[in-house]
Amino acid sequence: MKRTAIIFTSLFVVAIWLAALALPAVASPDAQIVYFTPTPRPDGRIIYIVKTGDTCISISLLHKITEEQLRTLNNIRGQNCIVQLGQELLIGYAGPAESPTPGPSRTPTPLLPTSTPLPGKASVCVALFEDVNGNGLLDDTELVLAGGAVSINNRSGSFTQTGTTTDDPTALLCFENVIEGDYSISLAVPQGYNPTTSTSRTVQLQAGDTSTLDFGAQVSLKAPPTPTSAEGDSRVPLFGVLGALLILIGIGLAVYMRRLLK
Numbered sequence: 592m593k594r595t596a597i598i599f600t601s602l603f604v605v606a607i608w609l610a611a612l613a614l615p616a617v618a619s620p621d622a623q624i625v626y627f628t629p630t631p632r633p634d635g636r637i638i639y640i641v642k643t644g645d646t647c648i649s650i651s652l653l654h655k656i657t658e659e660q661l662r663t664l665n666n667i668r669g670q671n672c673i674v675q676l677g678q679e680l681l682i683g684y685a686g687p688a689e690s691p692t693p694g695p696s697r698t699p700t701p702l703l704p705t706s707t708p709l710p711g712k713a714s715v716c717v718a719l720f721e722d723v724n725g726n727g728l729l730d731d732t733e734l735v736l737a738g739g740a741v742s743i744n745n746r747s748g749s750f751t752q753t754g755t756t757t758d759d760p761t762a763l764l765c766f767e768n769v770i771e772g773d774y775s776i777s778l779a780v781p782q783g784y785n786p787t788t789s790t791s792r793t794v795q796l797q798a799g800d801t802s803t804l805d806f807g808a809q810v811s812l813k814a815p816p817t818p819t820s821a822e823g824d825s826r827v828p829l830f831g832v833l834g835a836l837l838i839l840i841g842i843g844l845a846v847y848m849r850r851l852l853k
Contacts (some may be wrong), residue, residue, distance in 0.1 A: 631685035639680045647672030654682045710772070711798020716765040717741045719756040719778065722787040722807035729805045735760050736808060738781035745774050763803070771798050784808040 631637050639650060647667070651658045662672060664681040674680065719739035720729045739756035743766050750772075754764045777791045787807040794802050 635684045637682040641674045641678040712768045713796035713800040716763045716803045719806045722809045727788045740779040778806045780808040785811045
């Protein structure tokens with residue numbers, strides 16, 4: 592009987608052991624370490640109180656700062672960074688996010704005008720020649736004349752210059768630094784000459800141009816010579832003598848007629 596009880600007891604233990612093996616294993620929950628973020632104090636300082644097991648490295652890693660920053664904030668000197676239980680450590684500063692102070696509003700810069708290229712310059716030269724044969728062309732044997740009055744002006748009237756021609760074939764009358772554009776050139780021939788060509792020309796000048804214009808003039812027909820003052824003075828005494836003779840003749844006739852009547 593006793594032996595039977597022992598056997599049943601052994602079987603019961605084995606059964607319980609087998610049942611325990613058949614149950615699914617339950618994993619124990621991972622140990623969790625809870626850290627509380629220090630609340631900033633009224634002055635904005637964030638203070639951490641050292642707990643058991645804390646080191647400078649663990650504290651800096653916990654608050655995401657470097658160990659050097661932790662040392663600087665708490666004036667920790669020496670080769671080793673040593674903290675004590677219950678020690679208050681400055682972790683950083685907190686405060687309301689500073690909104691940028693609005694500065695003066697930017698004044699929009701006005702658009703600068705695009706640079707306009709300056710107009711180019713040109714030259715105009717004028718030659719007045721003695722048109723002996725009157726064909727209006729400058730022949731090789733014909734010479735230039737002096738005394739021709741020349742004027743040049745543009746359409747807007749903003750450019751006007753005048754000059755006089757010379758009889759030097761190597762020194763024509765030239766107008767330099769003329770702004771490109773449309774111009775009118777007029778010429779008045781010297782006294783005693785008649786023009787054989789048009790006395791007004793128009794020309795369109797481009798930058799770098801040198802335009803040469805020829806004007807012709809021919810000697811006009813000579814008028815009867817005007818009496819000189821010397822000739823006029825010589826005739827005055829003659830007319831005076833003739834007048835005196837006529838007066839004397841008249842007086843003589845008057846005396847003669849009176850005698851006849853007596």
